[in-house]
Amino acid sequence: MAIKRRDLLIKMLISLVLIFDHGESSYSGVGSYDDELLQMASIKASFLNRDSISSSSSRSHTIHQVVHQKSWSSREHHVIEYGADPTGKSDSTEALQQAIFDVFRSPVDGHLMQGVTNLGGAEVHLDGGTYIISRPLRLPEVHGGNFMIHGGSLRASDNFPTDRHLIELWSPSDSPISYEYITLKDLLLDSNFRGGGISIFNSVRITIENCYISRFTTDGILIKGGHETSISNSFIGQHITVGGDPREKDFSGIGINVAGNDNAVTDVVIFSAAIGVLVEGQANILTGVHCYNKAAGLGGVGIYLKSPGFTQNRILNCYLDFTGIVMEDPVQVQISNSFFLGNAQIKIKSLKGVVKGVSIVNNMFSGDYSGVPIVRLDETEEPFTRIDQVVVDRNSVRGMKLRSTAARGSVWGNGTIWTVDFSDVLLFPNRIKTVQYTLQAGKLKVFPKHVLRDLSGNAVTVESDVPVSATVHVAVDQSTDGYI
Numbered sequence: 001m002a003i004k005r006r007d008l009l010i011k012m013l014i015s016l017v018l019i020f021d022h023g024e025s026s027y028s029g030v031g032s033y034d035d036e037l038l039q040m041a042s043i044k045a046s047f048l049n050r051d052s053i054s055s056s057s058s059r060s061h062t063i064h065q066v067v068h069q070k071s072w073s074s075r076e077h078h079v080i081e082y083g084a085d086p087t088g089k090s091d092s093t094e095a096l097q098q099a100i101f102d103v104f105r106s107p108v109d110g111h112l113m114q115g116v117t118n119l120g121g122a123e124v125h126l127d128g129g130t131y132i133i134s135r136p137l138r139l140p141e142v143h144g145g146n147f148m149i150h151g152g153s154l155r156a157s158d159n160f161p162t163d164r165h166l167i168e169l170w171s172p173s174d175s176p177i178s179y180e181y182i183t184l185k186d187l188l189l190d191s192n193f194r195g196g197g198i199s200i201f202n203s204v205r206i207t208i209e210n211c212y213i214s215r216f217t218t219d220g221i222l223i224k225g226g227h228e229t230s231i232s233n234s235f236i237g238q239h240i241t242v243g244g245d246p247r248e249k250d251f252s253g254i255g256i257n258v259a260g261n262d263n264a265v266t267d268v269v270i271f272s273a274a275i276g277v278l279v280e281g282q283a284n285i286l287t288g289v290h291c292y293n294k295a296a297g298l299g300g301v302g303i304y305l306k307s308p309g310f311t312q313n314r315i316l317n318c319y320l321d322f323t324g325i326v327m328e329d330p331v332q333v334q335i336s337n338s339f340f341l342g343n344a345q346i347k348i349k350s351l352k353g354v355v356k357g358v359s360i361v362n363n364m365f366s367g368d369y370s371g372v373p374i375v376r377l378d379e380t381e382e383p384f385t386r387i388d389q390v391v392v393d394r395n396s397v398r399g400m401k402l403r404s405t406a407a408r409g410s411v412w413g414n415g416t417i418w419t420v421d422f423s424d425v426l427l428f429p430n431r432i433k434t435v436q437y438t439l440q441a442g443k444l445k446v447f448p449k450h451v452l453r454d455l456s457g458n459a460v461t462v463e464s465d466v467p468v469s470a471t472v473h474v475a476v477d478q479s480t481d482g483y484i
Contacts, residue, residue, distance in 0.1 A: 075122040077102055079131070079152075086129020088155060093133040099124045103147050104140045112180045113204065117144040126152020126187075134159055136168040143171065145180035145205075149187070156192035163195060165222065170201030177226065179203040184211065191216040196253075197236075202226045209233055214240055219257040220273065227262035237271035243292055243321075245272065251294045254278050265289055276302045276323065282312040292321035296344060301326050305333060308351050320344040332357040340374070343367040343400060349378040353385040360392045367400035375403040375427055384428065391479050392427050403427045405478040410471055416464050418472040423458040426478055430457055434477045437462055441470035 077099040080086055084095035108120035130153040137154070154166050166189050171178040178201065189197040189211065197213035200206050202225040211234040213220040220236040223229050236255040239247055255270035259280040267288040270276040276291035286303065294300025302320045305311055308329035315325065315335045322342035327333060328349045335346065340363060348355055365374040375392055377384065392405045405427050409420040418439075426432070432455045439450050439462060448468045454461040460474045 075103075075106065075120055076125055077123065078125045078127055080127045080129065084126075084129065084131055086127060086131065086152070088130035088132050088153075090132065091134050091157060092131040093135055093137075096124075096131060096133065096137055100137060100149070101140055104142050104144050107144065112145045113177050115143055115175060116177060116180045117142065119144045119147040122147040124149045126150065126154075128152055130155060130188075132157050133166065135161065136164045136166060138168050139171070139179060139182075141171050143175060143178050145182055148183040148185060150183070150185040151187075153188040153190065155190040156194045158192070158194075160192065160194040162217065165196040165199040165219070166191060167198045168201075169203050169206065170199065175202070177202060177204055179206070181205045181207075183207040183209065185209045186211070188212045188214075190214055193217050197221055200224070200226065200229055204228050206230070207232075211235075214238065216253055218253055220253070220255045220270075222254075222257045222259070223263055224259045227260055229260070229263045230266070231256060231264070231268060232266040233268070235269045235271065237273065237293070239272045241272055243271070248272070248294055248300075249298045251298075251300065255291075255293055258284055260284075270302075274300055275304050276300075278304045278306060279313055280306050282307060282310060285314045285316065286318060287316045288318065289315075290319040290321060291323050293323060295322040295342070296324050297322075302344065305330060309354055327358075329354040330356075330358050334359045336360070336362045338363045340365045343370065343372040345372060345400070346375045347378050348375065348384075350380075350382050350384050353382045355384050355390055356386065356388045358390045358392075361394050364396045364398075365400045366398050369399045371401055373401040373403045377427065387428060387431070387478075389480050390427075406476065408473070408475045410473045412469075412471045414469040415467050417453075417461060418463075418470070419459055419461045420472065420474045421457075421459040422476055426458045426476070428478050431478050432458060432460070432476045433480060435460055435474065436476075437472055437474045439464070439470050439472050441468050444468060 079096055079099050082095040082099050084092035103119055103122045103124060107117040110118050112118055128151060132155055134157040156166060167184060169179050169182065180203065184198060191197055193215050196216045196218040197220045198208060199222040204226050206229040208221060208231045213236045216238055221231060238251055238253050239245060251272050252274045254275045255273040256265060256277045261281045261283050263284045265277060265286045269290045270293045273293040276293040277286060277289060291302035293302065300323045302323035303315060303325045305313055305327035309331055311327065311330045312332045316337055318338040320338065320340045322344055324340065324344040325335065325346045326349060329351045330348060331354065346360060360375060374395060374397055390405055392403060402425055404425055407422045407425045409422060411418050411420050435452060435455065437452060446466060448464040448466050450462055450464040453463045460476060462472050
């Protein structure tokens with residue numbers, strides 16, 4: 001082949017020489033035959049060199065490609081390839097744990113938070129199987145992040161420890177941050193009434209999405225320390241039910257236990273547990289949470305804000321279904337645009353008599369007309385004495401007893417004294433901080449003098465100096481101690 005190519009190039013050179021020798025040129029000073037022969041020789045050399053370089057480059061690329069393919073491996077770790085049993089008949093703990101360990105053996109350049117290794121978006125894929133595990137799936141003590149576990153089901157074995165969780169993100173080291181940017185997604189977790197579902201300790205930016213967690217005895221999800229965990233689009237319940245369960249009085253455990261700051265729970269249904277969501281940290285937000293975990297009449301609580309004196313949490317657009325909200329000595333709490341069904345109410349519990357910066361507005365309450373108030377004060381331990389900036393107003397109430405920190409009322413009388421009693425409406429007893437009133441009278445021969453006489457017992461009394469037929473209109477507010 002090389003000989004034929006060389007002969008062909010020689011023939012081309014001879015033809016070109018003949019053309020240059022006998023042809024005409026419009027340029028003056030065209031070079032001699034020898035010059036042009038040398039030029040053709042250089043052209044030939046360039047062809048031969050190009051062919052050699054192209055062949056060498058191709059071989060080099062092929063070798064590099066083979067080497068690259070041999071040295072590179074996928075960051076998707078399929079647990080079946082590790083020997084896990086997707087039928088759930090045999091214990092798969094070791095295989096699943098090995099897949100997780102292998103993720104941490106292949107970090108990439110760079111870090112997330114200081115000391116947290118970037119795992120490059122690696123995945124542990126459960127391949128749509130159901131796996132029995134006899135101990136918690138733990139992450140290595142090497143701190144890492146940017147990886148995902150997804151796509152299957154885990155079930156606790158009959159000898160699984162009763163004080164642990166199926167998946168645990170925690171490290172025994174003293175580092176303030178153990179893990180960052182880890183996603184647990186598309187998982188069904190069955191705790192088999194032996195412990196909990198997921199625990200997250202001292203980690204940041206963790207995502208739990210589209211998970212179904214059931215049959216736990218402690219916590220469906222436990223968050224402790226760290227911050228910015230996001231739980232969304234998930235279903236959590238101790239017993240699998242859609243309500244009206246004869247076992248409801250015995251429901252126990254906590255659906256989501258948030259003992260940390262800056263976390264978000266969004267679009268989550270908690271269908272059975274003694275407490276739906278327990279919050280023991282600050283600056284958390286609950287949005288679109290539907291709790292029908294255990295009826296209040298059976299001792300259940302939908303959302304429990306157990307961070308007295310420094311609460312700073314928001315509950316927005318939630319659905320409390322026969323179970324309510326309890327908050328202890330709340331400071332800076334917003335509850336708005338939520339629906340309370342079946343006499344579900346909000347209980348404000350006093351530990352040291354503090355309630356400040358609480359806003360309960362624009363909610364809907366629906367009950368059975370048995371006289372249950374929408375908001376109730378629990379002063380069993382101590383009466384509320386430090387009250388400031390508390391607003392309970394603009395709520396829609398049907399079949400329950402309205403409670404508010406602002407009220408309006410009118411009374412007509414023919415005499416010298418008019419009393420408007422707000423004790424049935426106002427939230428705090430014997431506390432009216434501001435009053436506005438108007439005495440509206442018909443045609444009079446005299447201009448009566450009138451004055452606000454009394455506010456005791458949440459009743460406003462206005463008195464005039466002469467008898468008159470008039471209507472008194474009153475607006476009162478309990479919300480603040482401060483004045484400008």
